[in-house]
Amino acid sequence: MSETIPSSLEPTWPGEDAPAGSGPGPVADPWSNLRRFTNARIALGRTGGSLPTQALLDFRLAHARACDAVITPFDPQSLTLQLERFGLPVVLLASAAADKTQYLQRPDLGRQLCPDSRSKWRDAAARIPACDLVVIVSDGLSTEAVNTQAVPLLGALLPRLQERALILAPLVVVRHGRVALQDEIGAACQARISLMLLGERPGLGSADSLGAYFTFGPAPGKTDADRNCVSNIRPEGLNPIEAAAKLDWLLGESLRRSVGGVVLKDEAGWIGRSGPGVSRTLPGWDVF
Amino acid sequence: MTYRIASGGKQYCFASLRELLAKASPLRSGDELAGVAAQSREERVAAQACLAAVPLKRFLEELVVPYEEDEVTRLIVARHNSAAFAPVSGLTVGEFRDWLLRYETDGVVLTALAAGLTPEMVAAVSKLMGNQDLILVAAKVRIVTRFRNTLGLPGRLSVRLQPNHPTDDPRGIVASIIDGLMYGCGDAVIGINPATDSPAACAALLRLLDQMILEYEIPTQSCVLAHVTTSLRCMEAGEPVDLVFQSIAGTEAANRSFGVDLSLLGEARQAALSLKRGTLGSQVMYFETGQGSCLSAGAHHGVDQQTLEARAYAVAREFDPLLVNTVVGFIGPEYLYDGKQIIRAGLEDHFCGKLLGLPMGCDVCYTNHARADQDDMDTLLTLLGVAGCNYIMGVPGADDIMLNYQSTGFHDSHYLRQALRLRPAPEFEAWLERMNLLRAGVFLLPASPRHALLAPKSQPIPFAPKPD
Numbered sequence: 001m002s003e004t005i006p007s008s009l010e011p012t013w014p015g016e017d018a019p020a021g022s023g024p025g026p027v028a029d030p031w032s033n034l035r036r037f038t039n040a041r042i043a044l045g046r047t048g049g050s051l052p053t054q055a056l057l058d059f060r061l062a063h064a065r066a067c068d069a070v071i072t073p074f075d076p077q078s079l080t081l082q083l084e085r086f087g088l089p090v091v092l093l094a095s096a097a098a099d100k101t102q103y104l105q106r107p108d109l110g111r112q113l114c115p116d117s118r119s120k121w122r123d124a125a126a127r128i129p130a131c132d133l134v135v136i137v138s139d140g141l142s143t144e145a146v147n148t149q150a151v152p153l154l155g156a157l158l159p160r161l162q163e164r165a166l167i168l169a170p171l172v173v174v175r176h177g178r179v180a181l182q183d184e185i186g187a188a189c190q191a192r193i194s195l196m197l198l199g200e201r202p203g204l205g206s207a208d209s210l211g212a213y214f215t216f217g218p219a220p221g222k223t224d225a226d227r228n229c230v231s232n233i234r235p236e237g238l239n240p241i242e243a244a245a246k247l248d249w250l251l252g253e254s255l256r257r258s259v260g261g262v263v264l265k266d267e268a269g270w271i272g273r274s275g276p277g278v279s280r281t282l283p284g285w286d287v288f
Numbered sequence: 289m290t291y292r293i294a295s296g297g298k299q300y301c302f303a304s305l306r307e308l309l310a311k312a313s314p315l316r317s318g319d320e321l322a323g324v325a326a327q328s329r330e331e332r333v334a335a336q337a338c339l340a341a342v343p344l345k346r347f348l349e350e351l352v353v354p355y356e357e358d359e360v361t362r363l364i365v366a367r368h369n370s371a372a373f374a375p376v377s378g379l380t381v382g383e384f385r386d387w388l389l390r391y392e393t394d395g396v397v398l399t400a401l402a403a404g405l406t407p408e409m410v411a412a413v414s415k416l417m418g419n420q421d422l423i424l425v426a427a428k429v430r431i432v433t434r435f436r437n438t439l440g441l442p443g444r445l446s447v448r449l450q451p452n453h454p455t456d457d458p459r460g461i462v463a464s465i466i467d468g469l470m471y472g473c474g475d476a477v478i479g480i481n482p483a484t485d486s487p488a489a490c491a492a493l494l495r496l497l498d499q500m501i502l503e504y505e506i507p508t509q510s511c512v513l514a515h516v517t518t519s520l521r522c523m524e525a526g527e528p529v530d531l532v533f534q535s536i537a538g539t540e541a542a543n544r545s546f547g548v549d550l551s552l553l554g555e556a557r558q559a560a561l562s563l564k565r566g567t568l569g570s571q572v573m574y575f576e577t578g579q580g581s582c583l584s585a586g587a588h589h590g591v592d593q594q595t596l597e598a599r600a601y602a603v604a605r606e607f608d609p610l611l612v613n614t615v616v617g618f619i620g621p622e623y624l625y626d627g628k629q630i631i632r633a634g635l636e637d638h639f640c641g642k643l644l645g646l647p648m649g650c651d652v653c654y655t656n657h658a659r660a661d662q663d664d665m666d667t668l669l670t671l672l673g674v675a676g677c678n679y680i681m682g683v684p685g686a687d688d689i690m691l692n693y694q695s696t697g698f699h700d701s702h703y704l705r706q707a708l709r710l711r712p713a714p715e716f717e718a719w720l721e722r723m724n725l726l727r728a729g730v731f732l733l734p735a736s737p738r739h740a741l742l743a744p745k746s747q748p749i750p751f752a753p754k755p756d
Contacts, residue, residue, distance in 0.1 A: 027734060029735065030736070030742065031463075031467065031737075038460030038461075039460075040453070040463070040464045040684040040687070040689050042467035043467060044699070046699060048702075048706070049702025049706055050702065051699045070656060104657055105622055106622070203656070
């Protein structure tokens, strides 16, 4: 099958036969029209063979934002106040990672509660009945993501879950958590499913991307293959309203069929394909 | 066997060669995470001093990963060539470093030695070497490979054009390929990391790349970096597969976590060879590696991540690859914490790969949660250029919008080509000159908006950019 590119794609660079590079400024690339097809940094122009100043500064700004998103201190109290508006009790916990630096170097500590939180959660869990779902919120690798996406996402998701008449555990806010921490938290309150919302590793243009990972039958020793993921939750990716709909459907299927992980992915059809909101599994990847 | 050394009134004792190697390894977060790193700086140097006195022959007797449990170990033992080893068989690790740095030890000598070295020997000597040693010795070795062009010649630097797109949109991918070609990149390979690892999706990308290469008569090769089983399915279906890609690691268990073993890799290579798509040579494999992958897979056997990385090169060289690269900073700060650790690891990997006879490239890269930035990448890029690295990555603006990490951009390759007077692969350079894109090997020419690559009406490309 051979297709000819329509004429509307012809370059529209002015003065098209003028020798580029003859002026004092950077050389522009006469294919900037191709930018409409990708967010990749193409047609940046050049000065000599190097990046023009503007392109260099644009890159630095994006990188600075992404780094700031990782290291911005997480204020769990403030998030707790916002979450209390949903009418559920909120429990504040912390992982065994003492600070962000340790969190980045010791993923194992982010996968377990600190001793104080462990006993606090055990006490809280002892006072509640067996539940269908425990929702956990953590800063993960992007404080900005959890600060901006968690409340809108839960605002759309919790009413849907309540419509399903699910029994929900108290909301858990946990500092410096990794995905697998949902196993310990979910097992302690005997939840059928644990759902963790946390900031994903920021990309240059996506510092505020939230991930949602859930596990059917959470228990220590579960692996990534036992989990389901909806990722890239942010207004420019999968917006929180759509993400809530996807999660609601997936959680409903998981509970109805008592399955999770790869099995659920395969049959769900749309999950596992490329595009916003779909997980990739790469070794060493992000927040696990 | 126990290894002991006294230092400043203290006795240091290392229970095995595995422990000695780990404690002698320059500091990195992954070894601390695994609990195998030295407890102090002094212990690290003591381990290095102790390691310097270990005879190279010892590495043939004491295996760091058990023979019975690991097919990579068995491969290393089976392929060791005693005759090639002879020139250094009487040396200790420390003497081996001295020997490598001698004027008389040139590229010819080192190329002949490769089959006599095991990954553990090479890893061991690298732990004693400073960054300048790693650069100087690697620069003596040229590993030349061929498929549709000639890669790795002296004075040449090639670039993998990496036109990834988050949804594999062919228009977005073609836009990035055109950008890269206009910037003189793509001689190592035009290689896409697919967002979806299905045979149908990969087949569409393979056809797209094949069409572009044929249409413009580009002397290069294509690759869709899917899992090896996906590439096998594509080859069975008659799709145009130039190179077979696979991520590999240094232990059998880690490779299993990637869904591969030696026999599967051999099968894929045979399938690719049978297609006979190379015009200048028949090196059909493309491997990627990276320190920390074994630990990440829970398959490290208590061995440090740099030694395990060198063992991955034993896997690679079994299959006579066209390209190998270490994706050095991709894995994250729990394995390589900052720019300093990433730079060191990049130089170690390039050195070890070259000494073992591999056509080493490097994905000079980092993630946004590592303590690194573009200046660190400039530094590593420059050092690898001096060290004679075969190729680097070319990602538009150094920003991979699919894998969410920062690598090197097309402009970075021009910096290095200018600064060190490095030219593209000769066949590709001739093509760039024919296309009026490059002169004198390093200078970009002003592009006309009517350039053939930008005026596809005369050169129709299936799946090429079209309006929504």
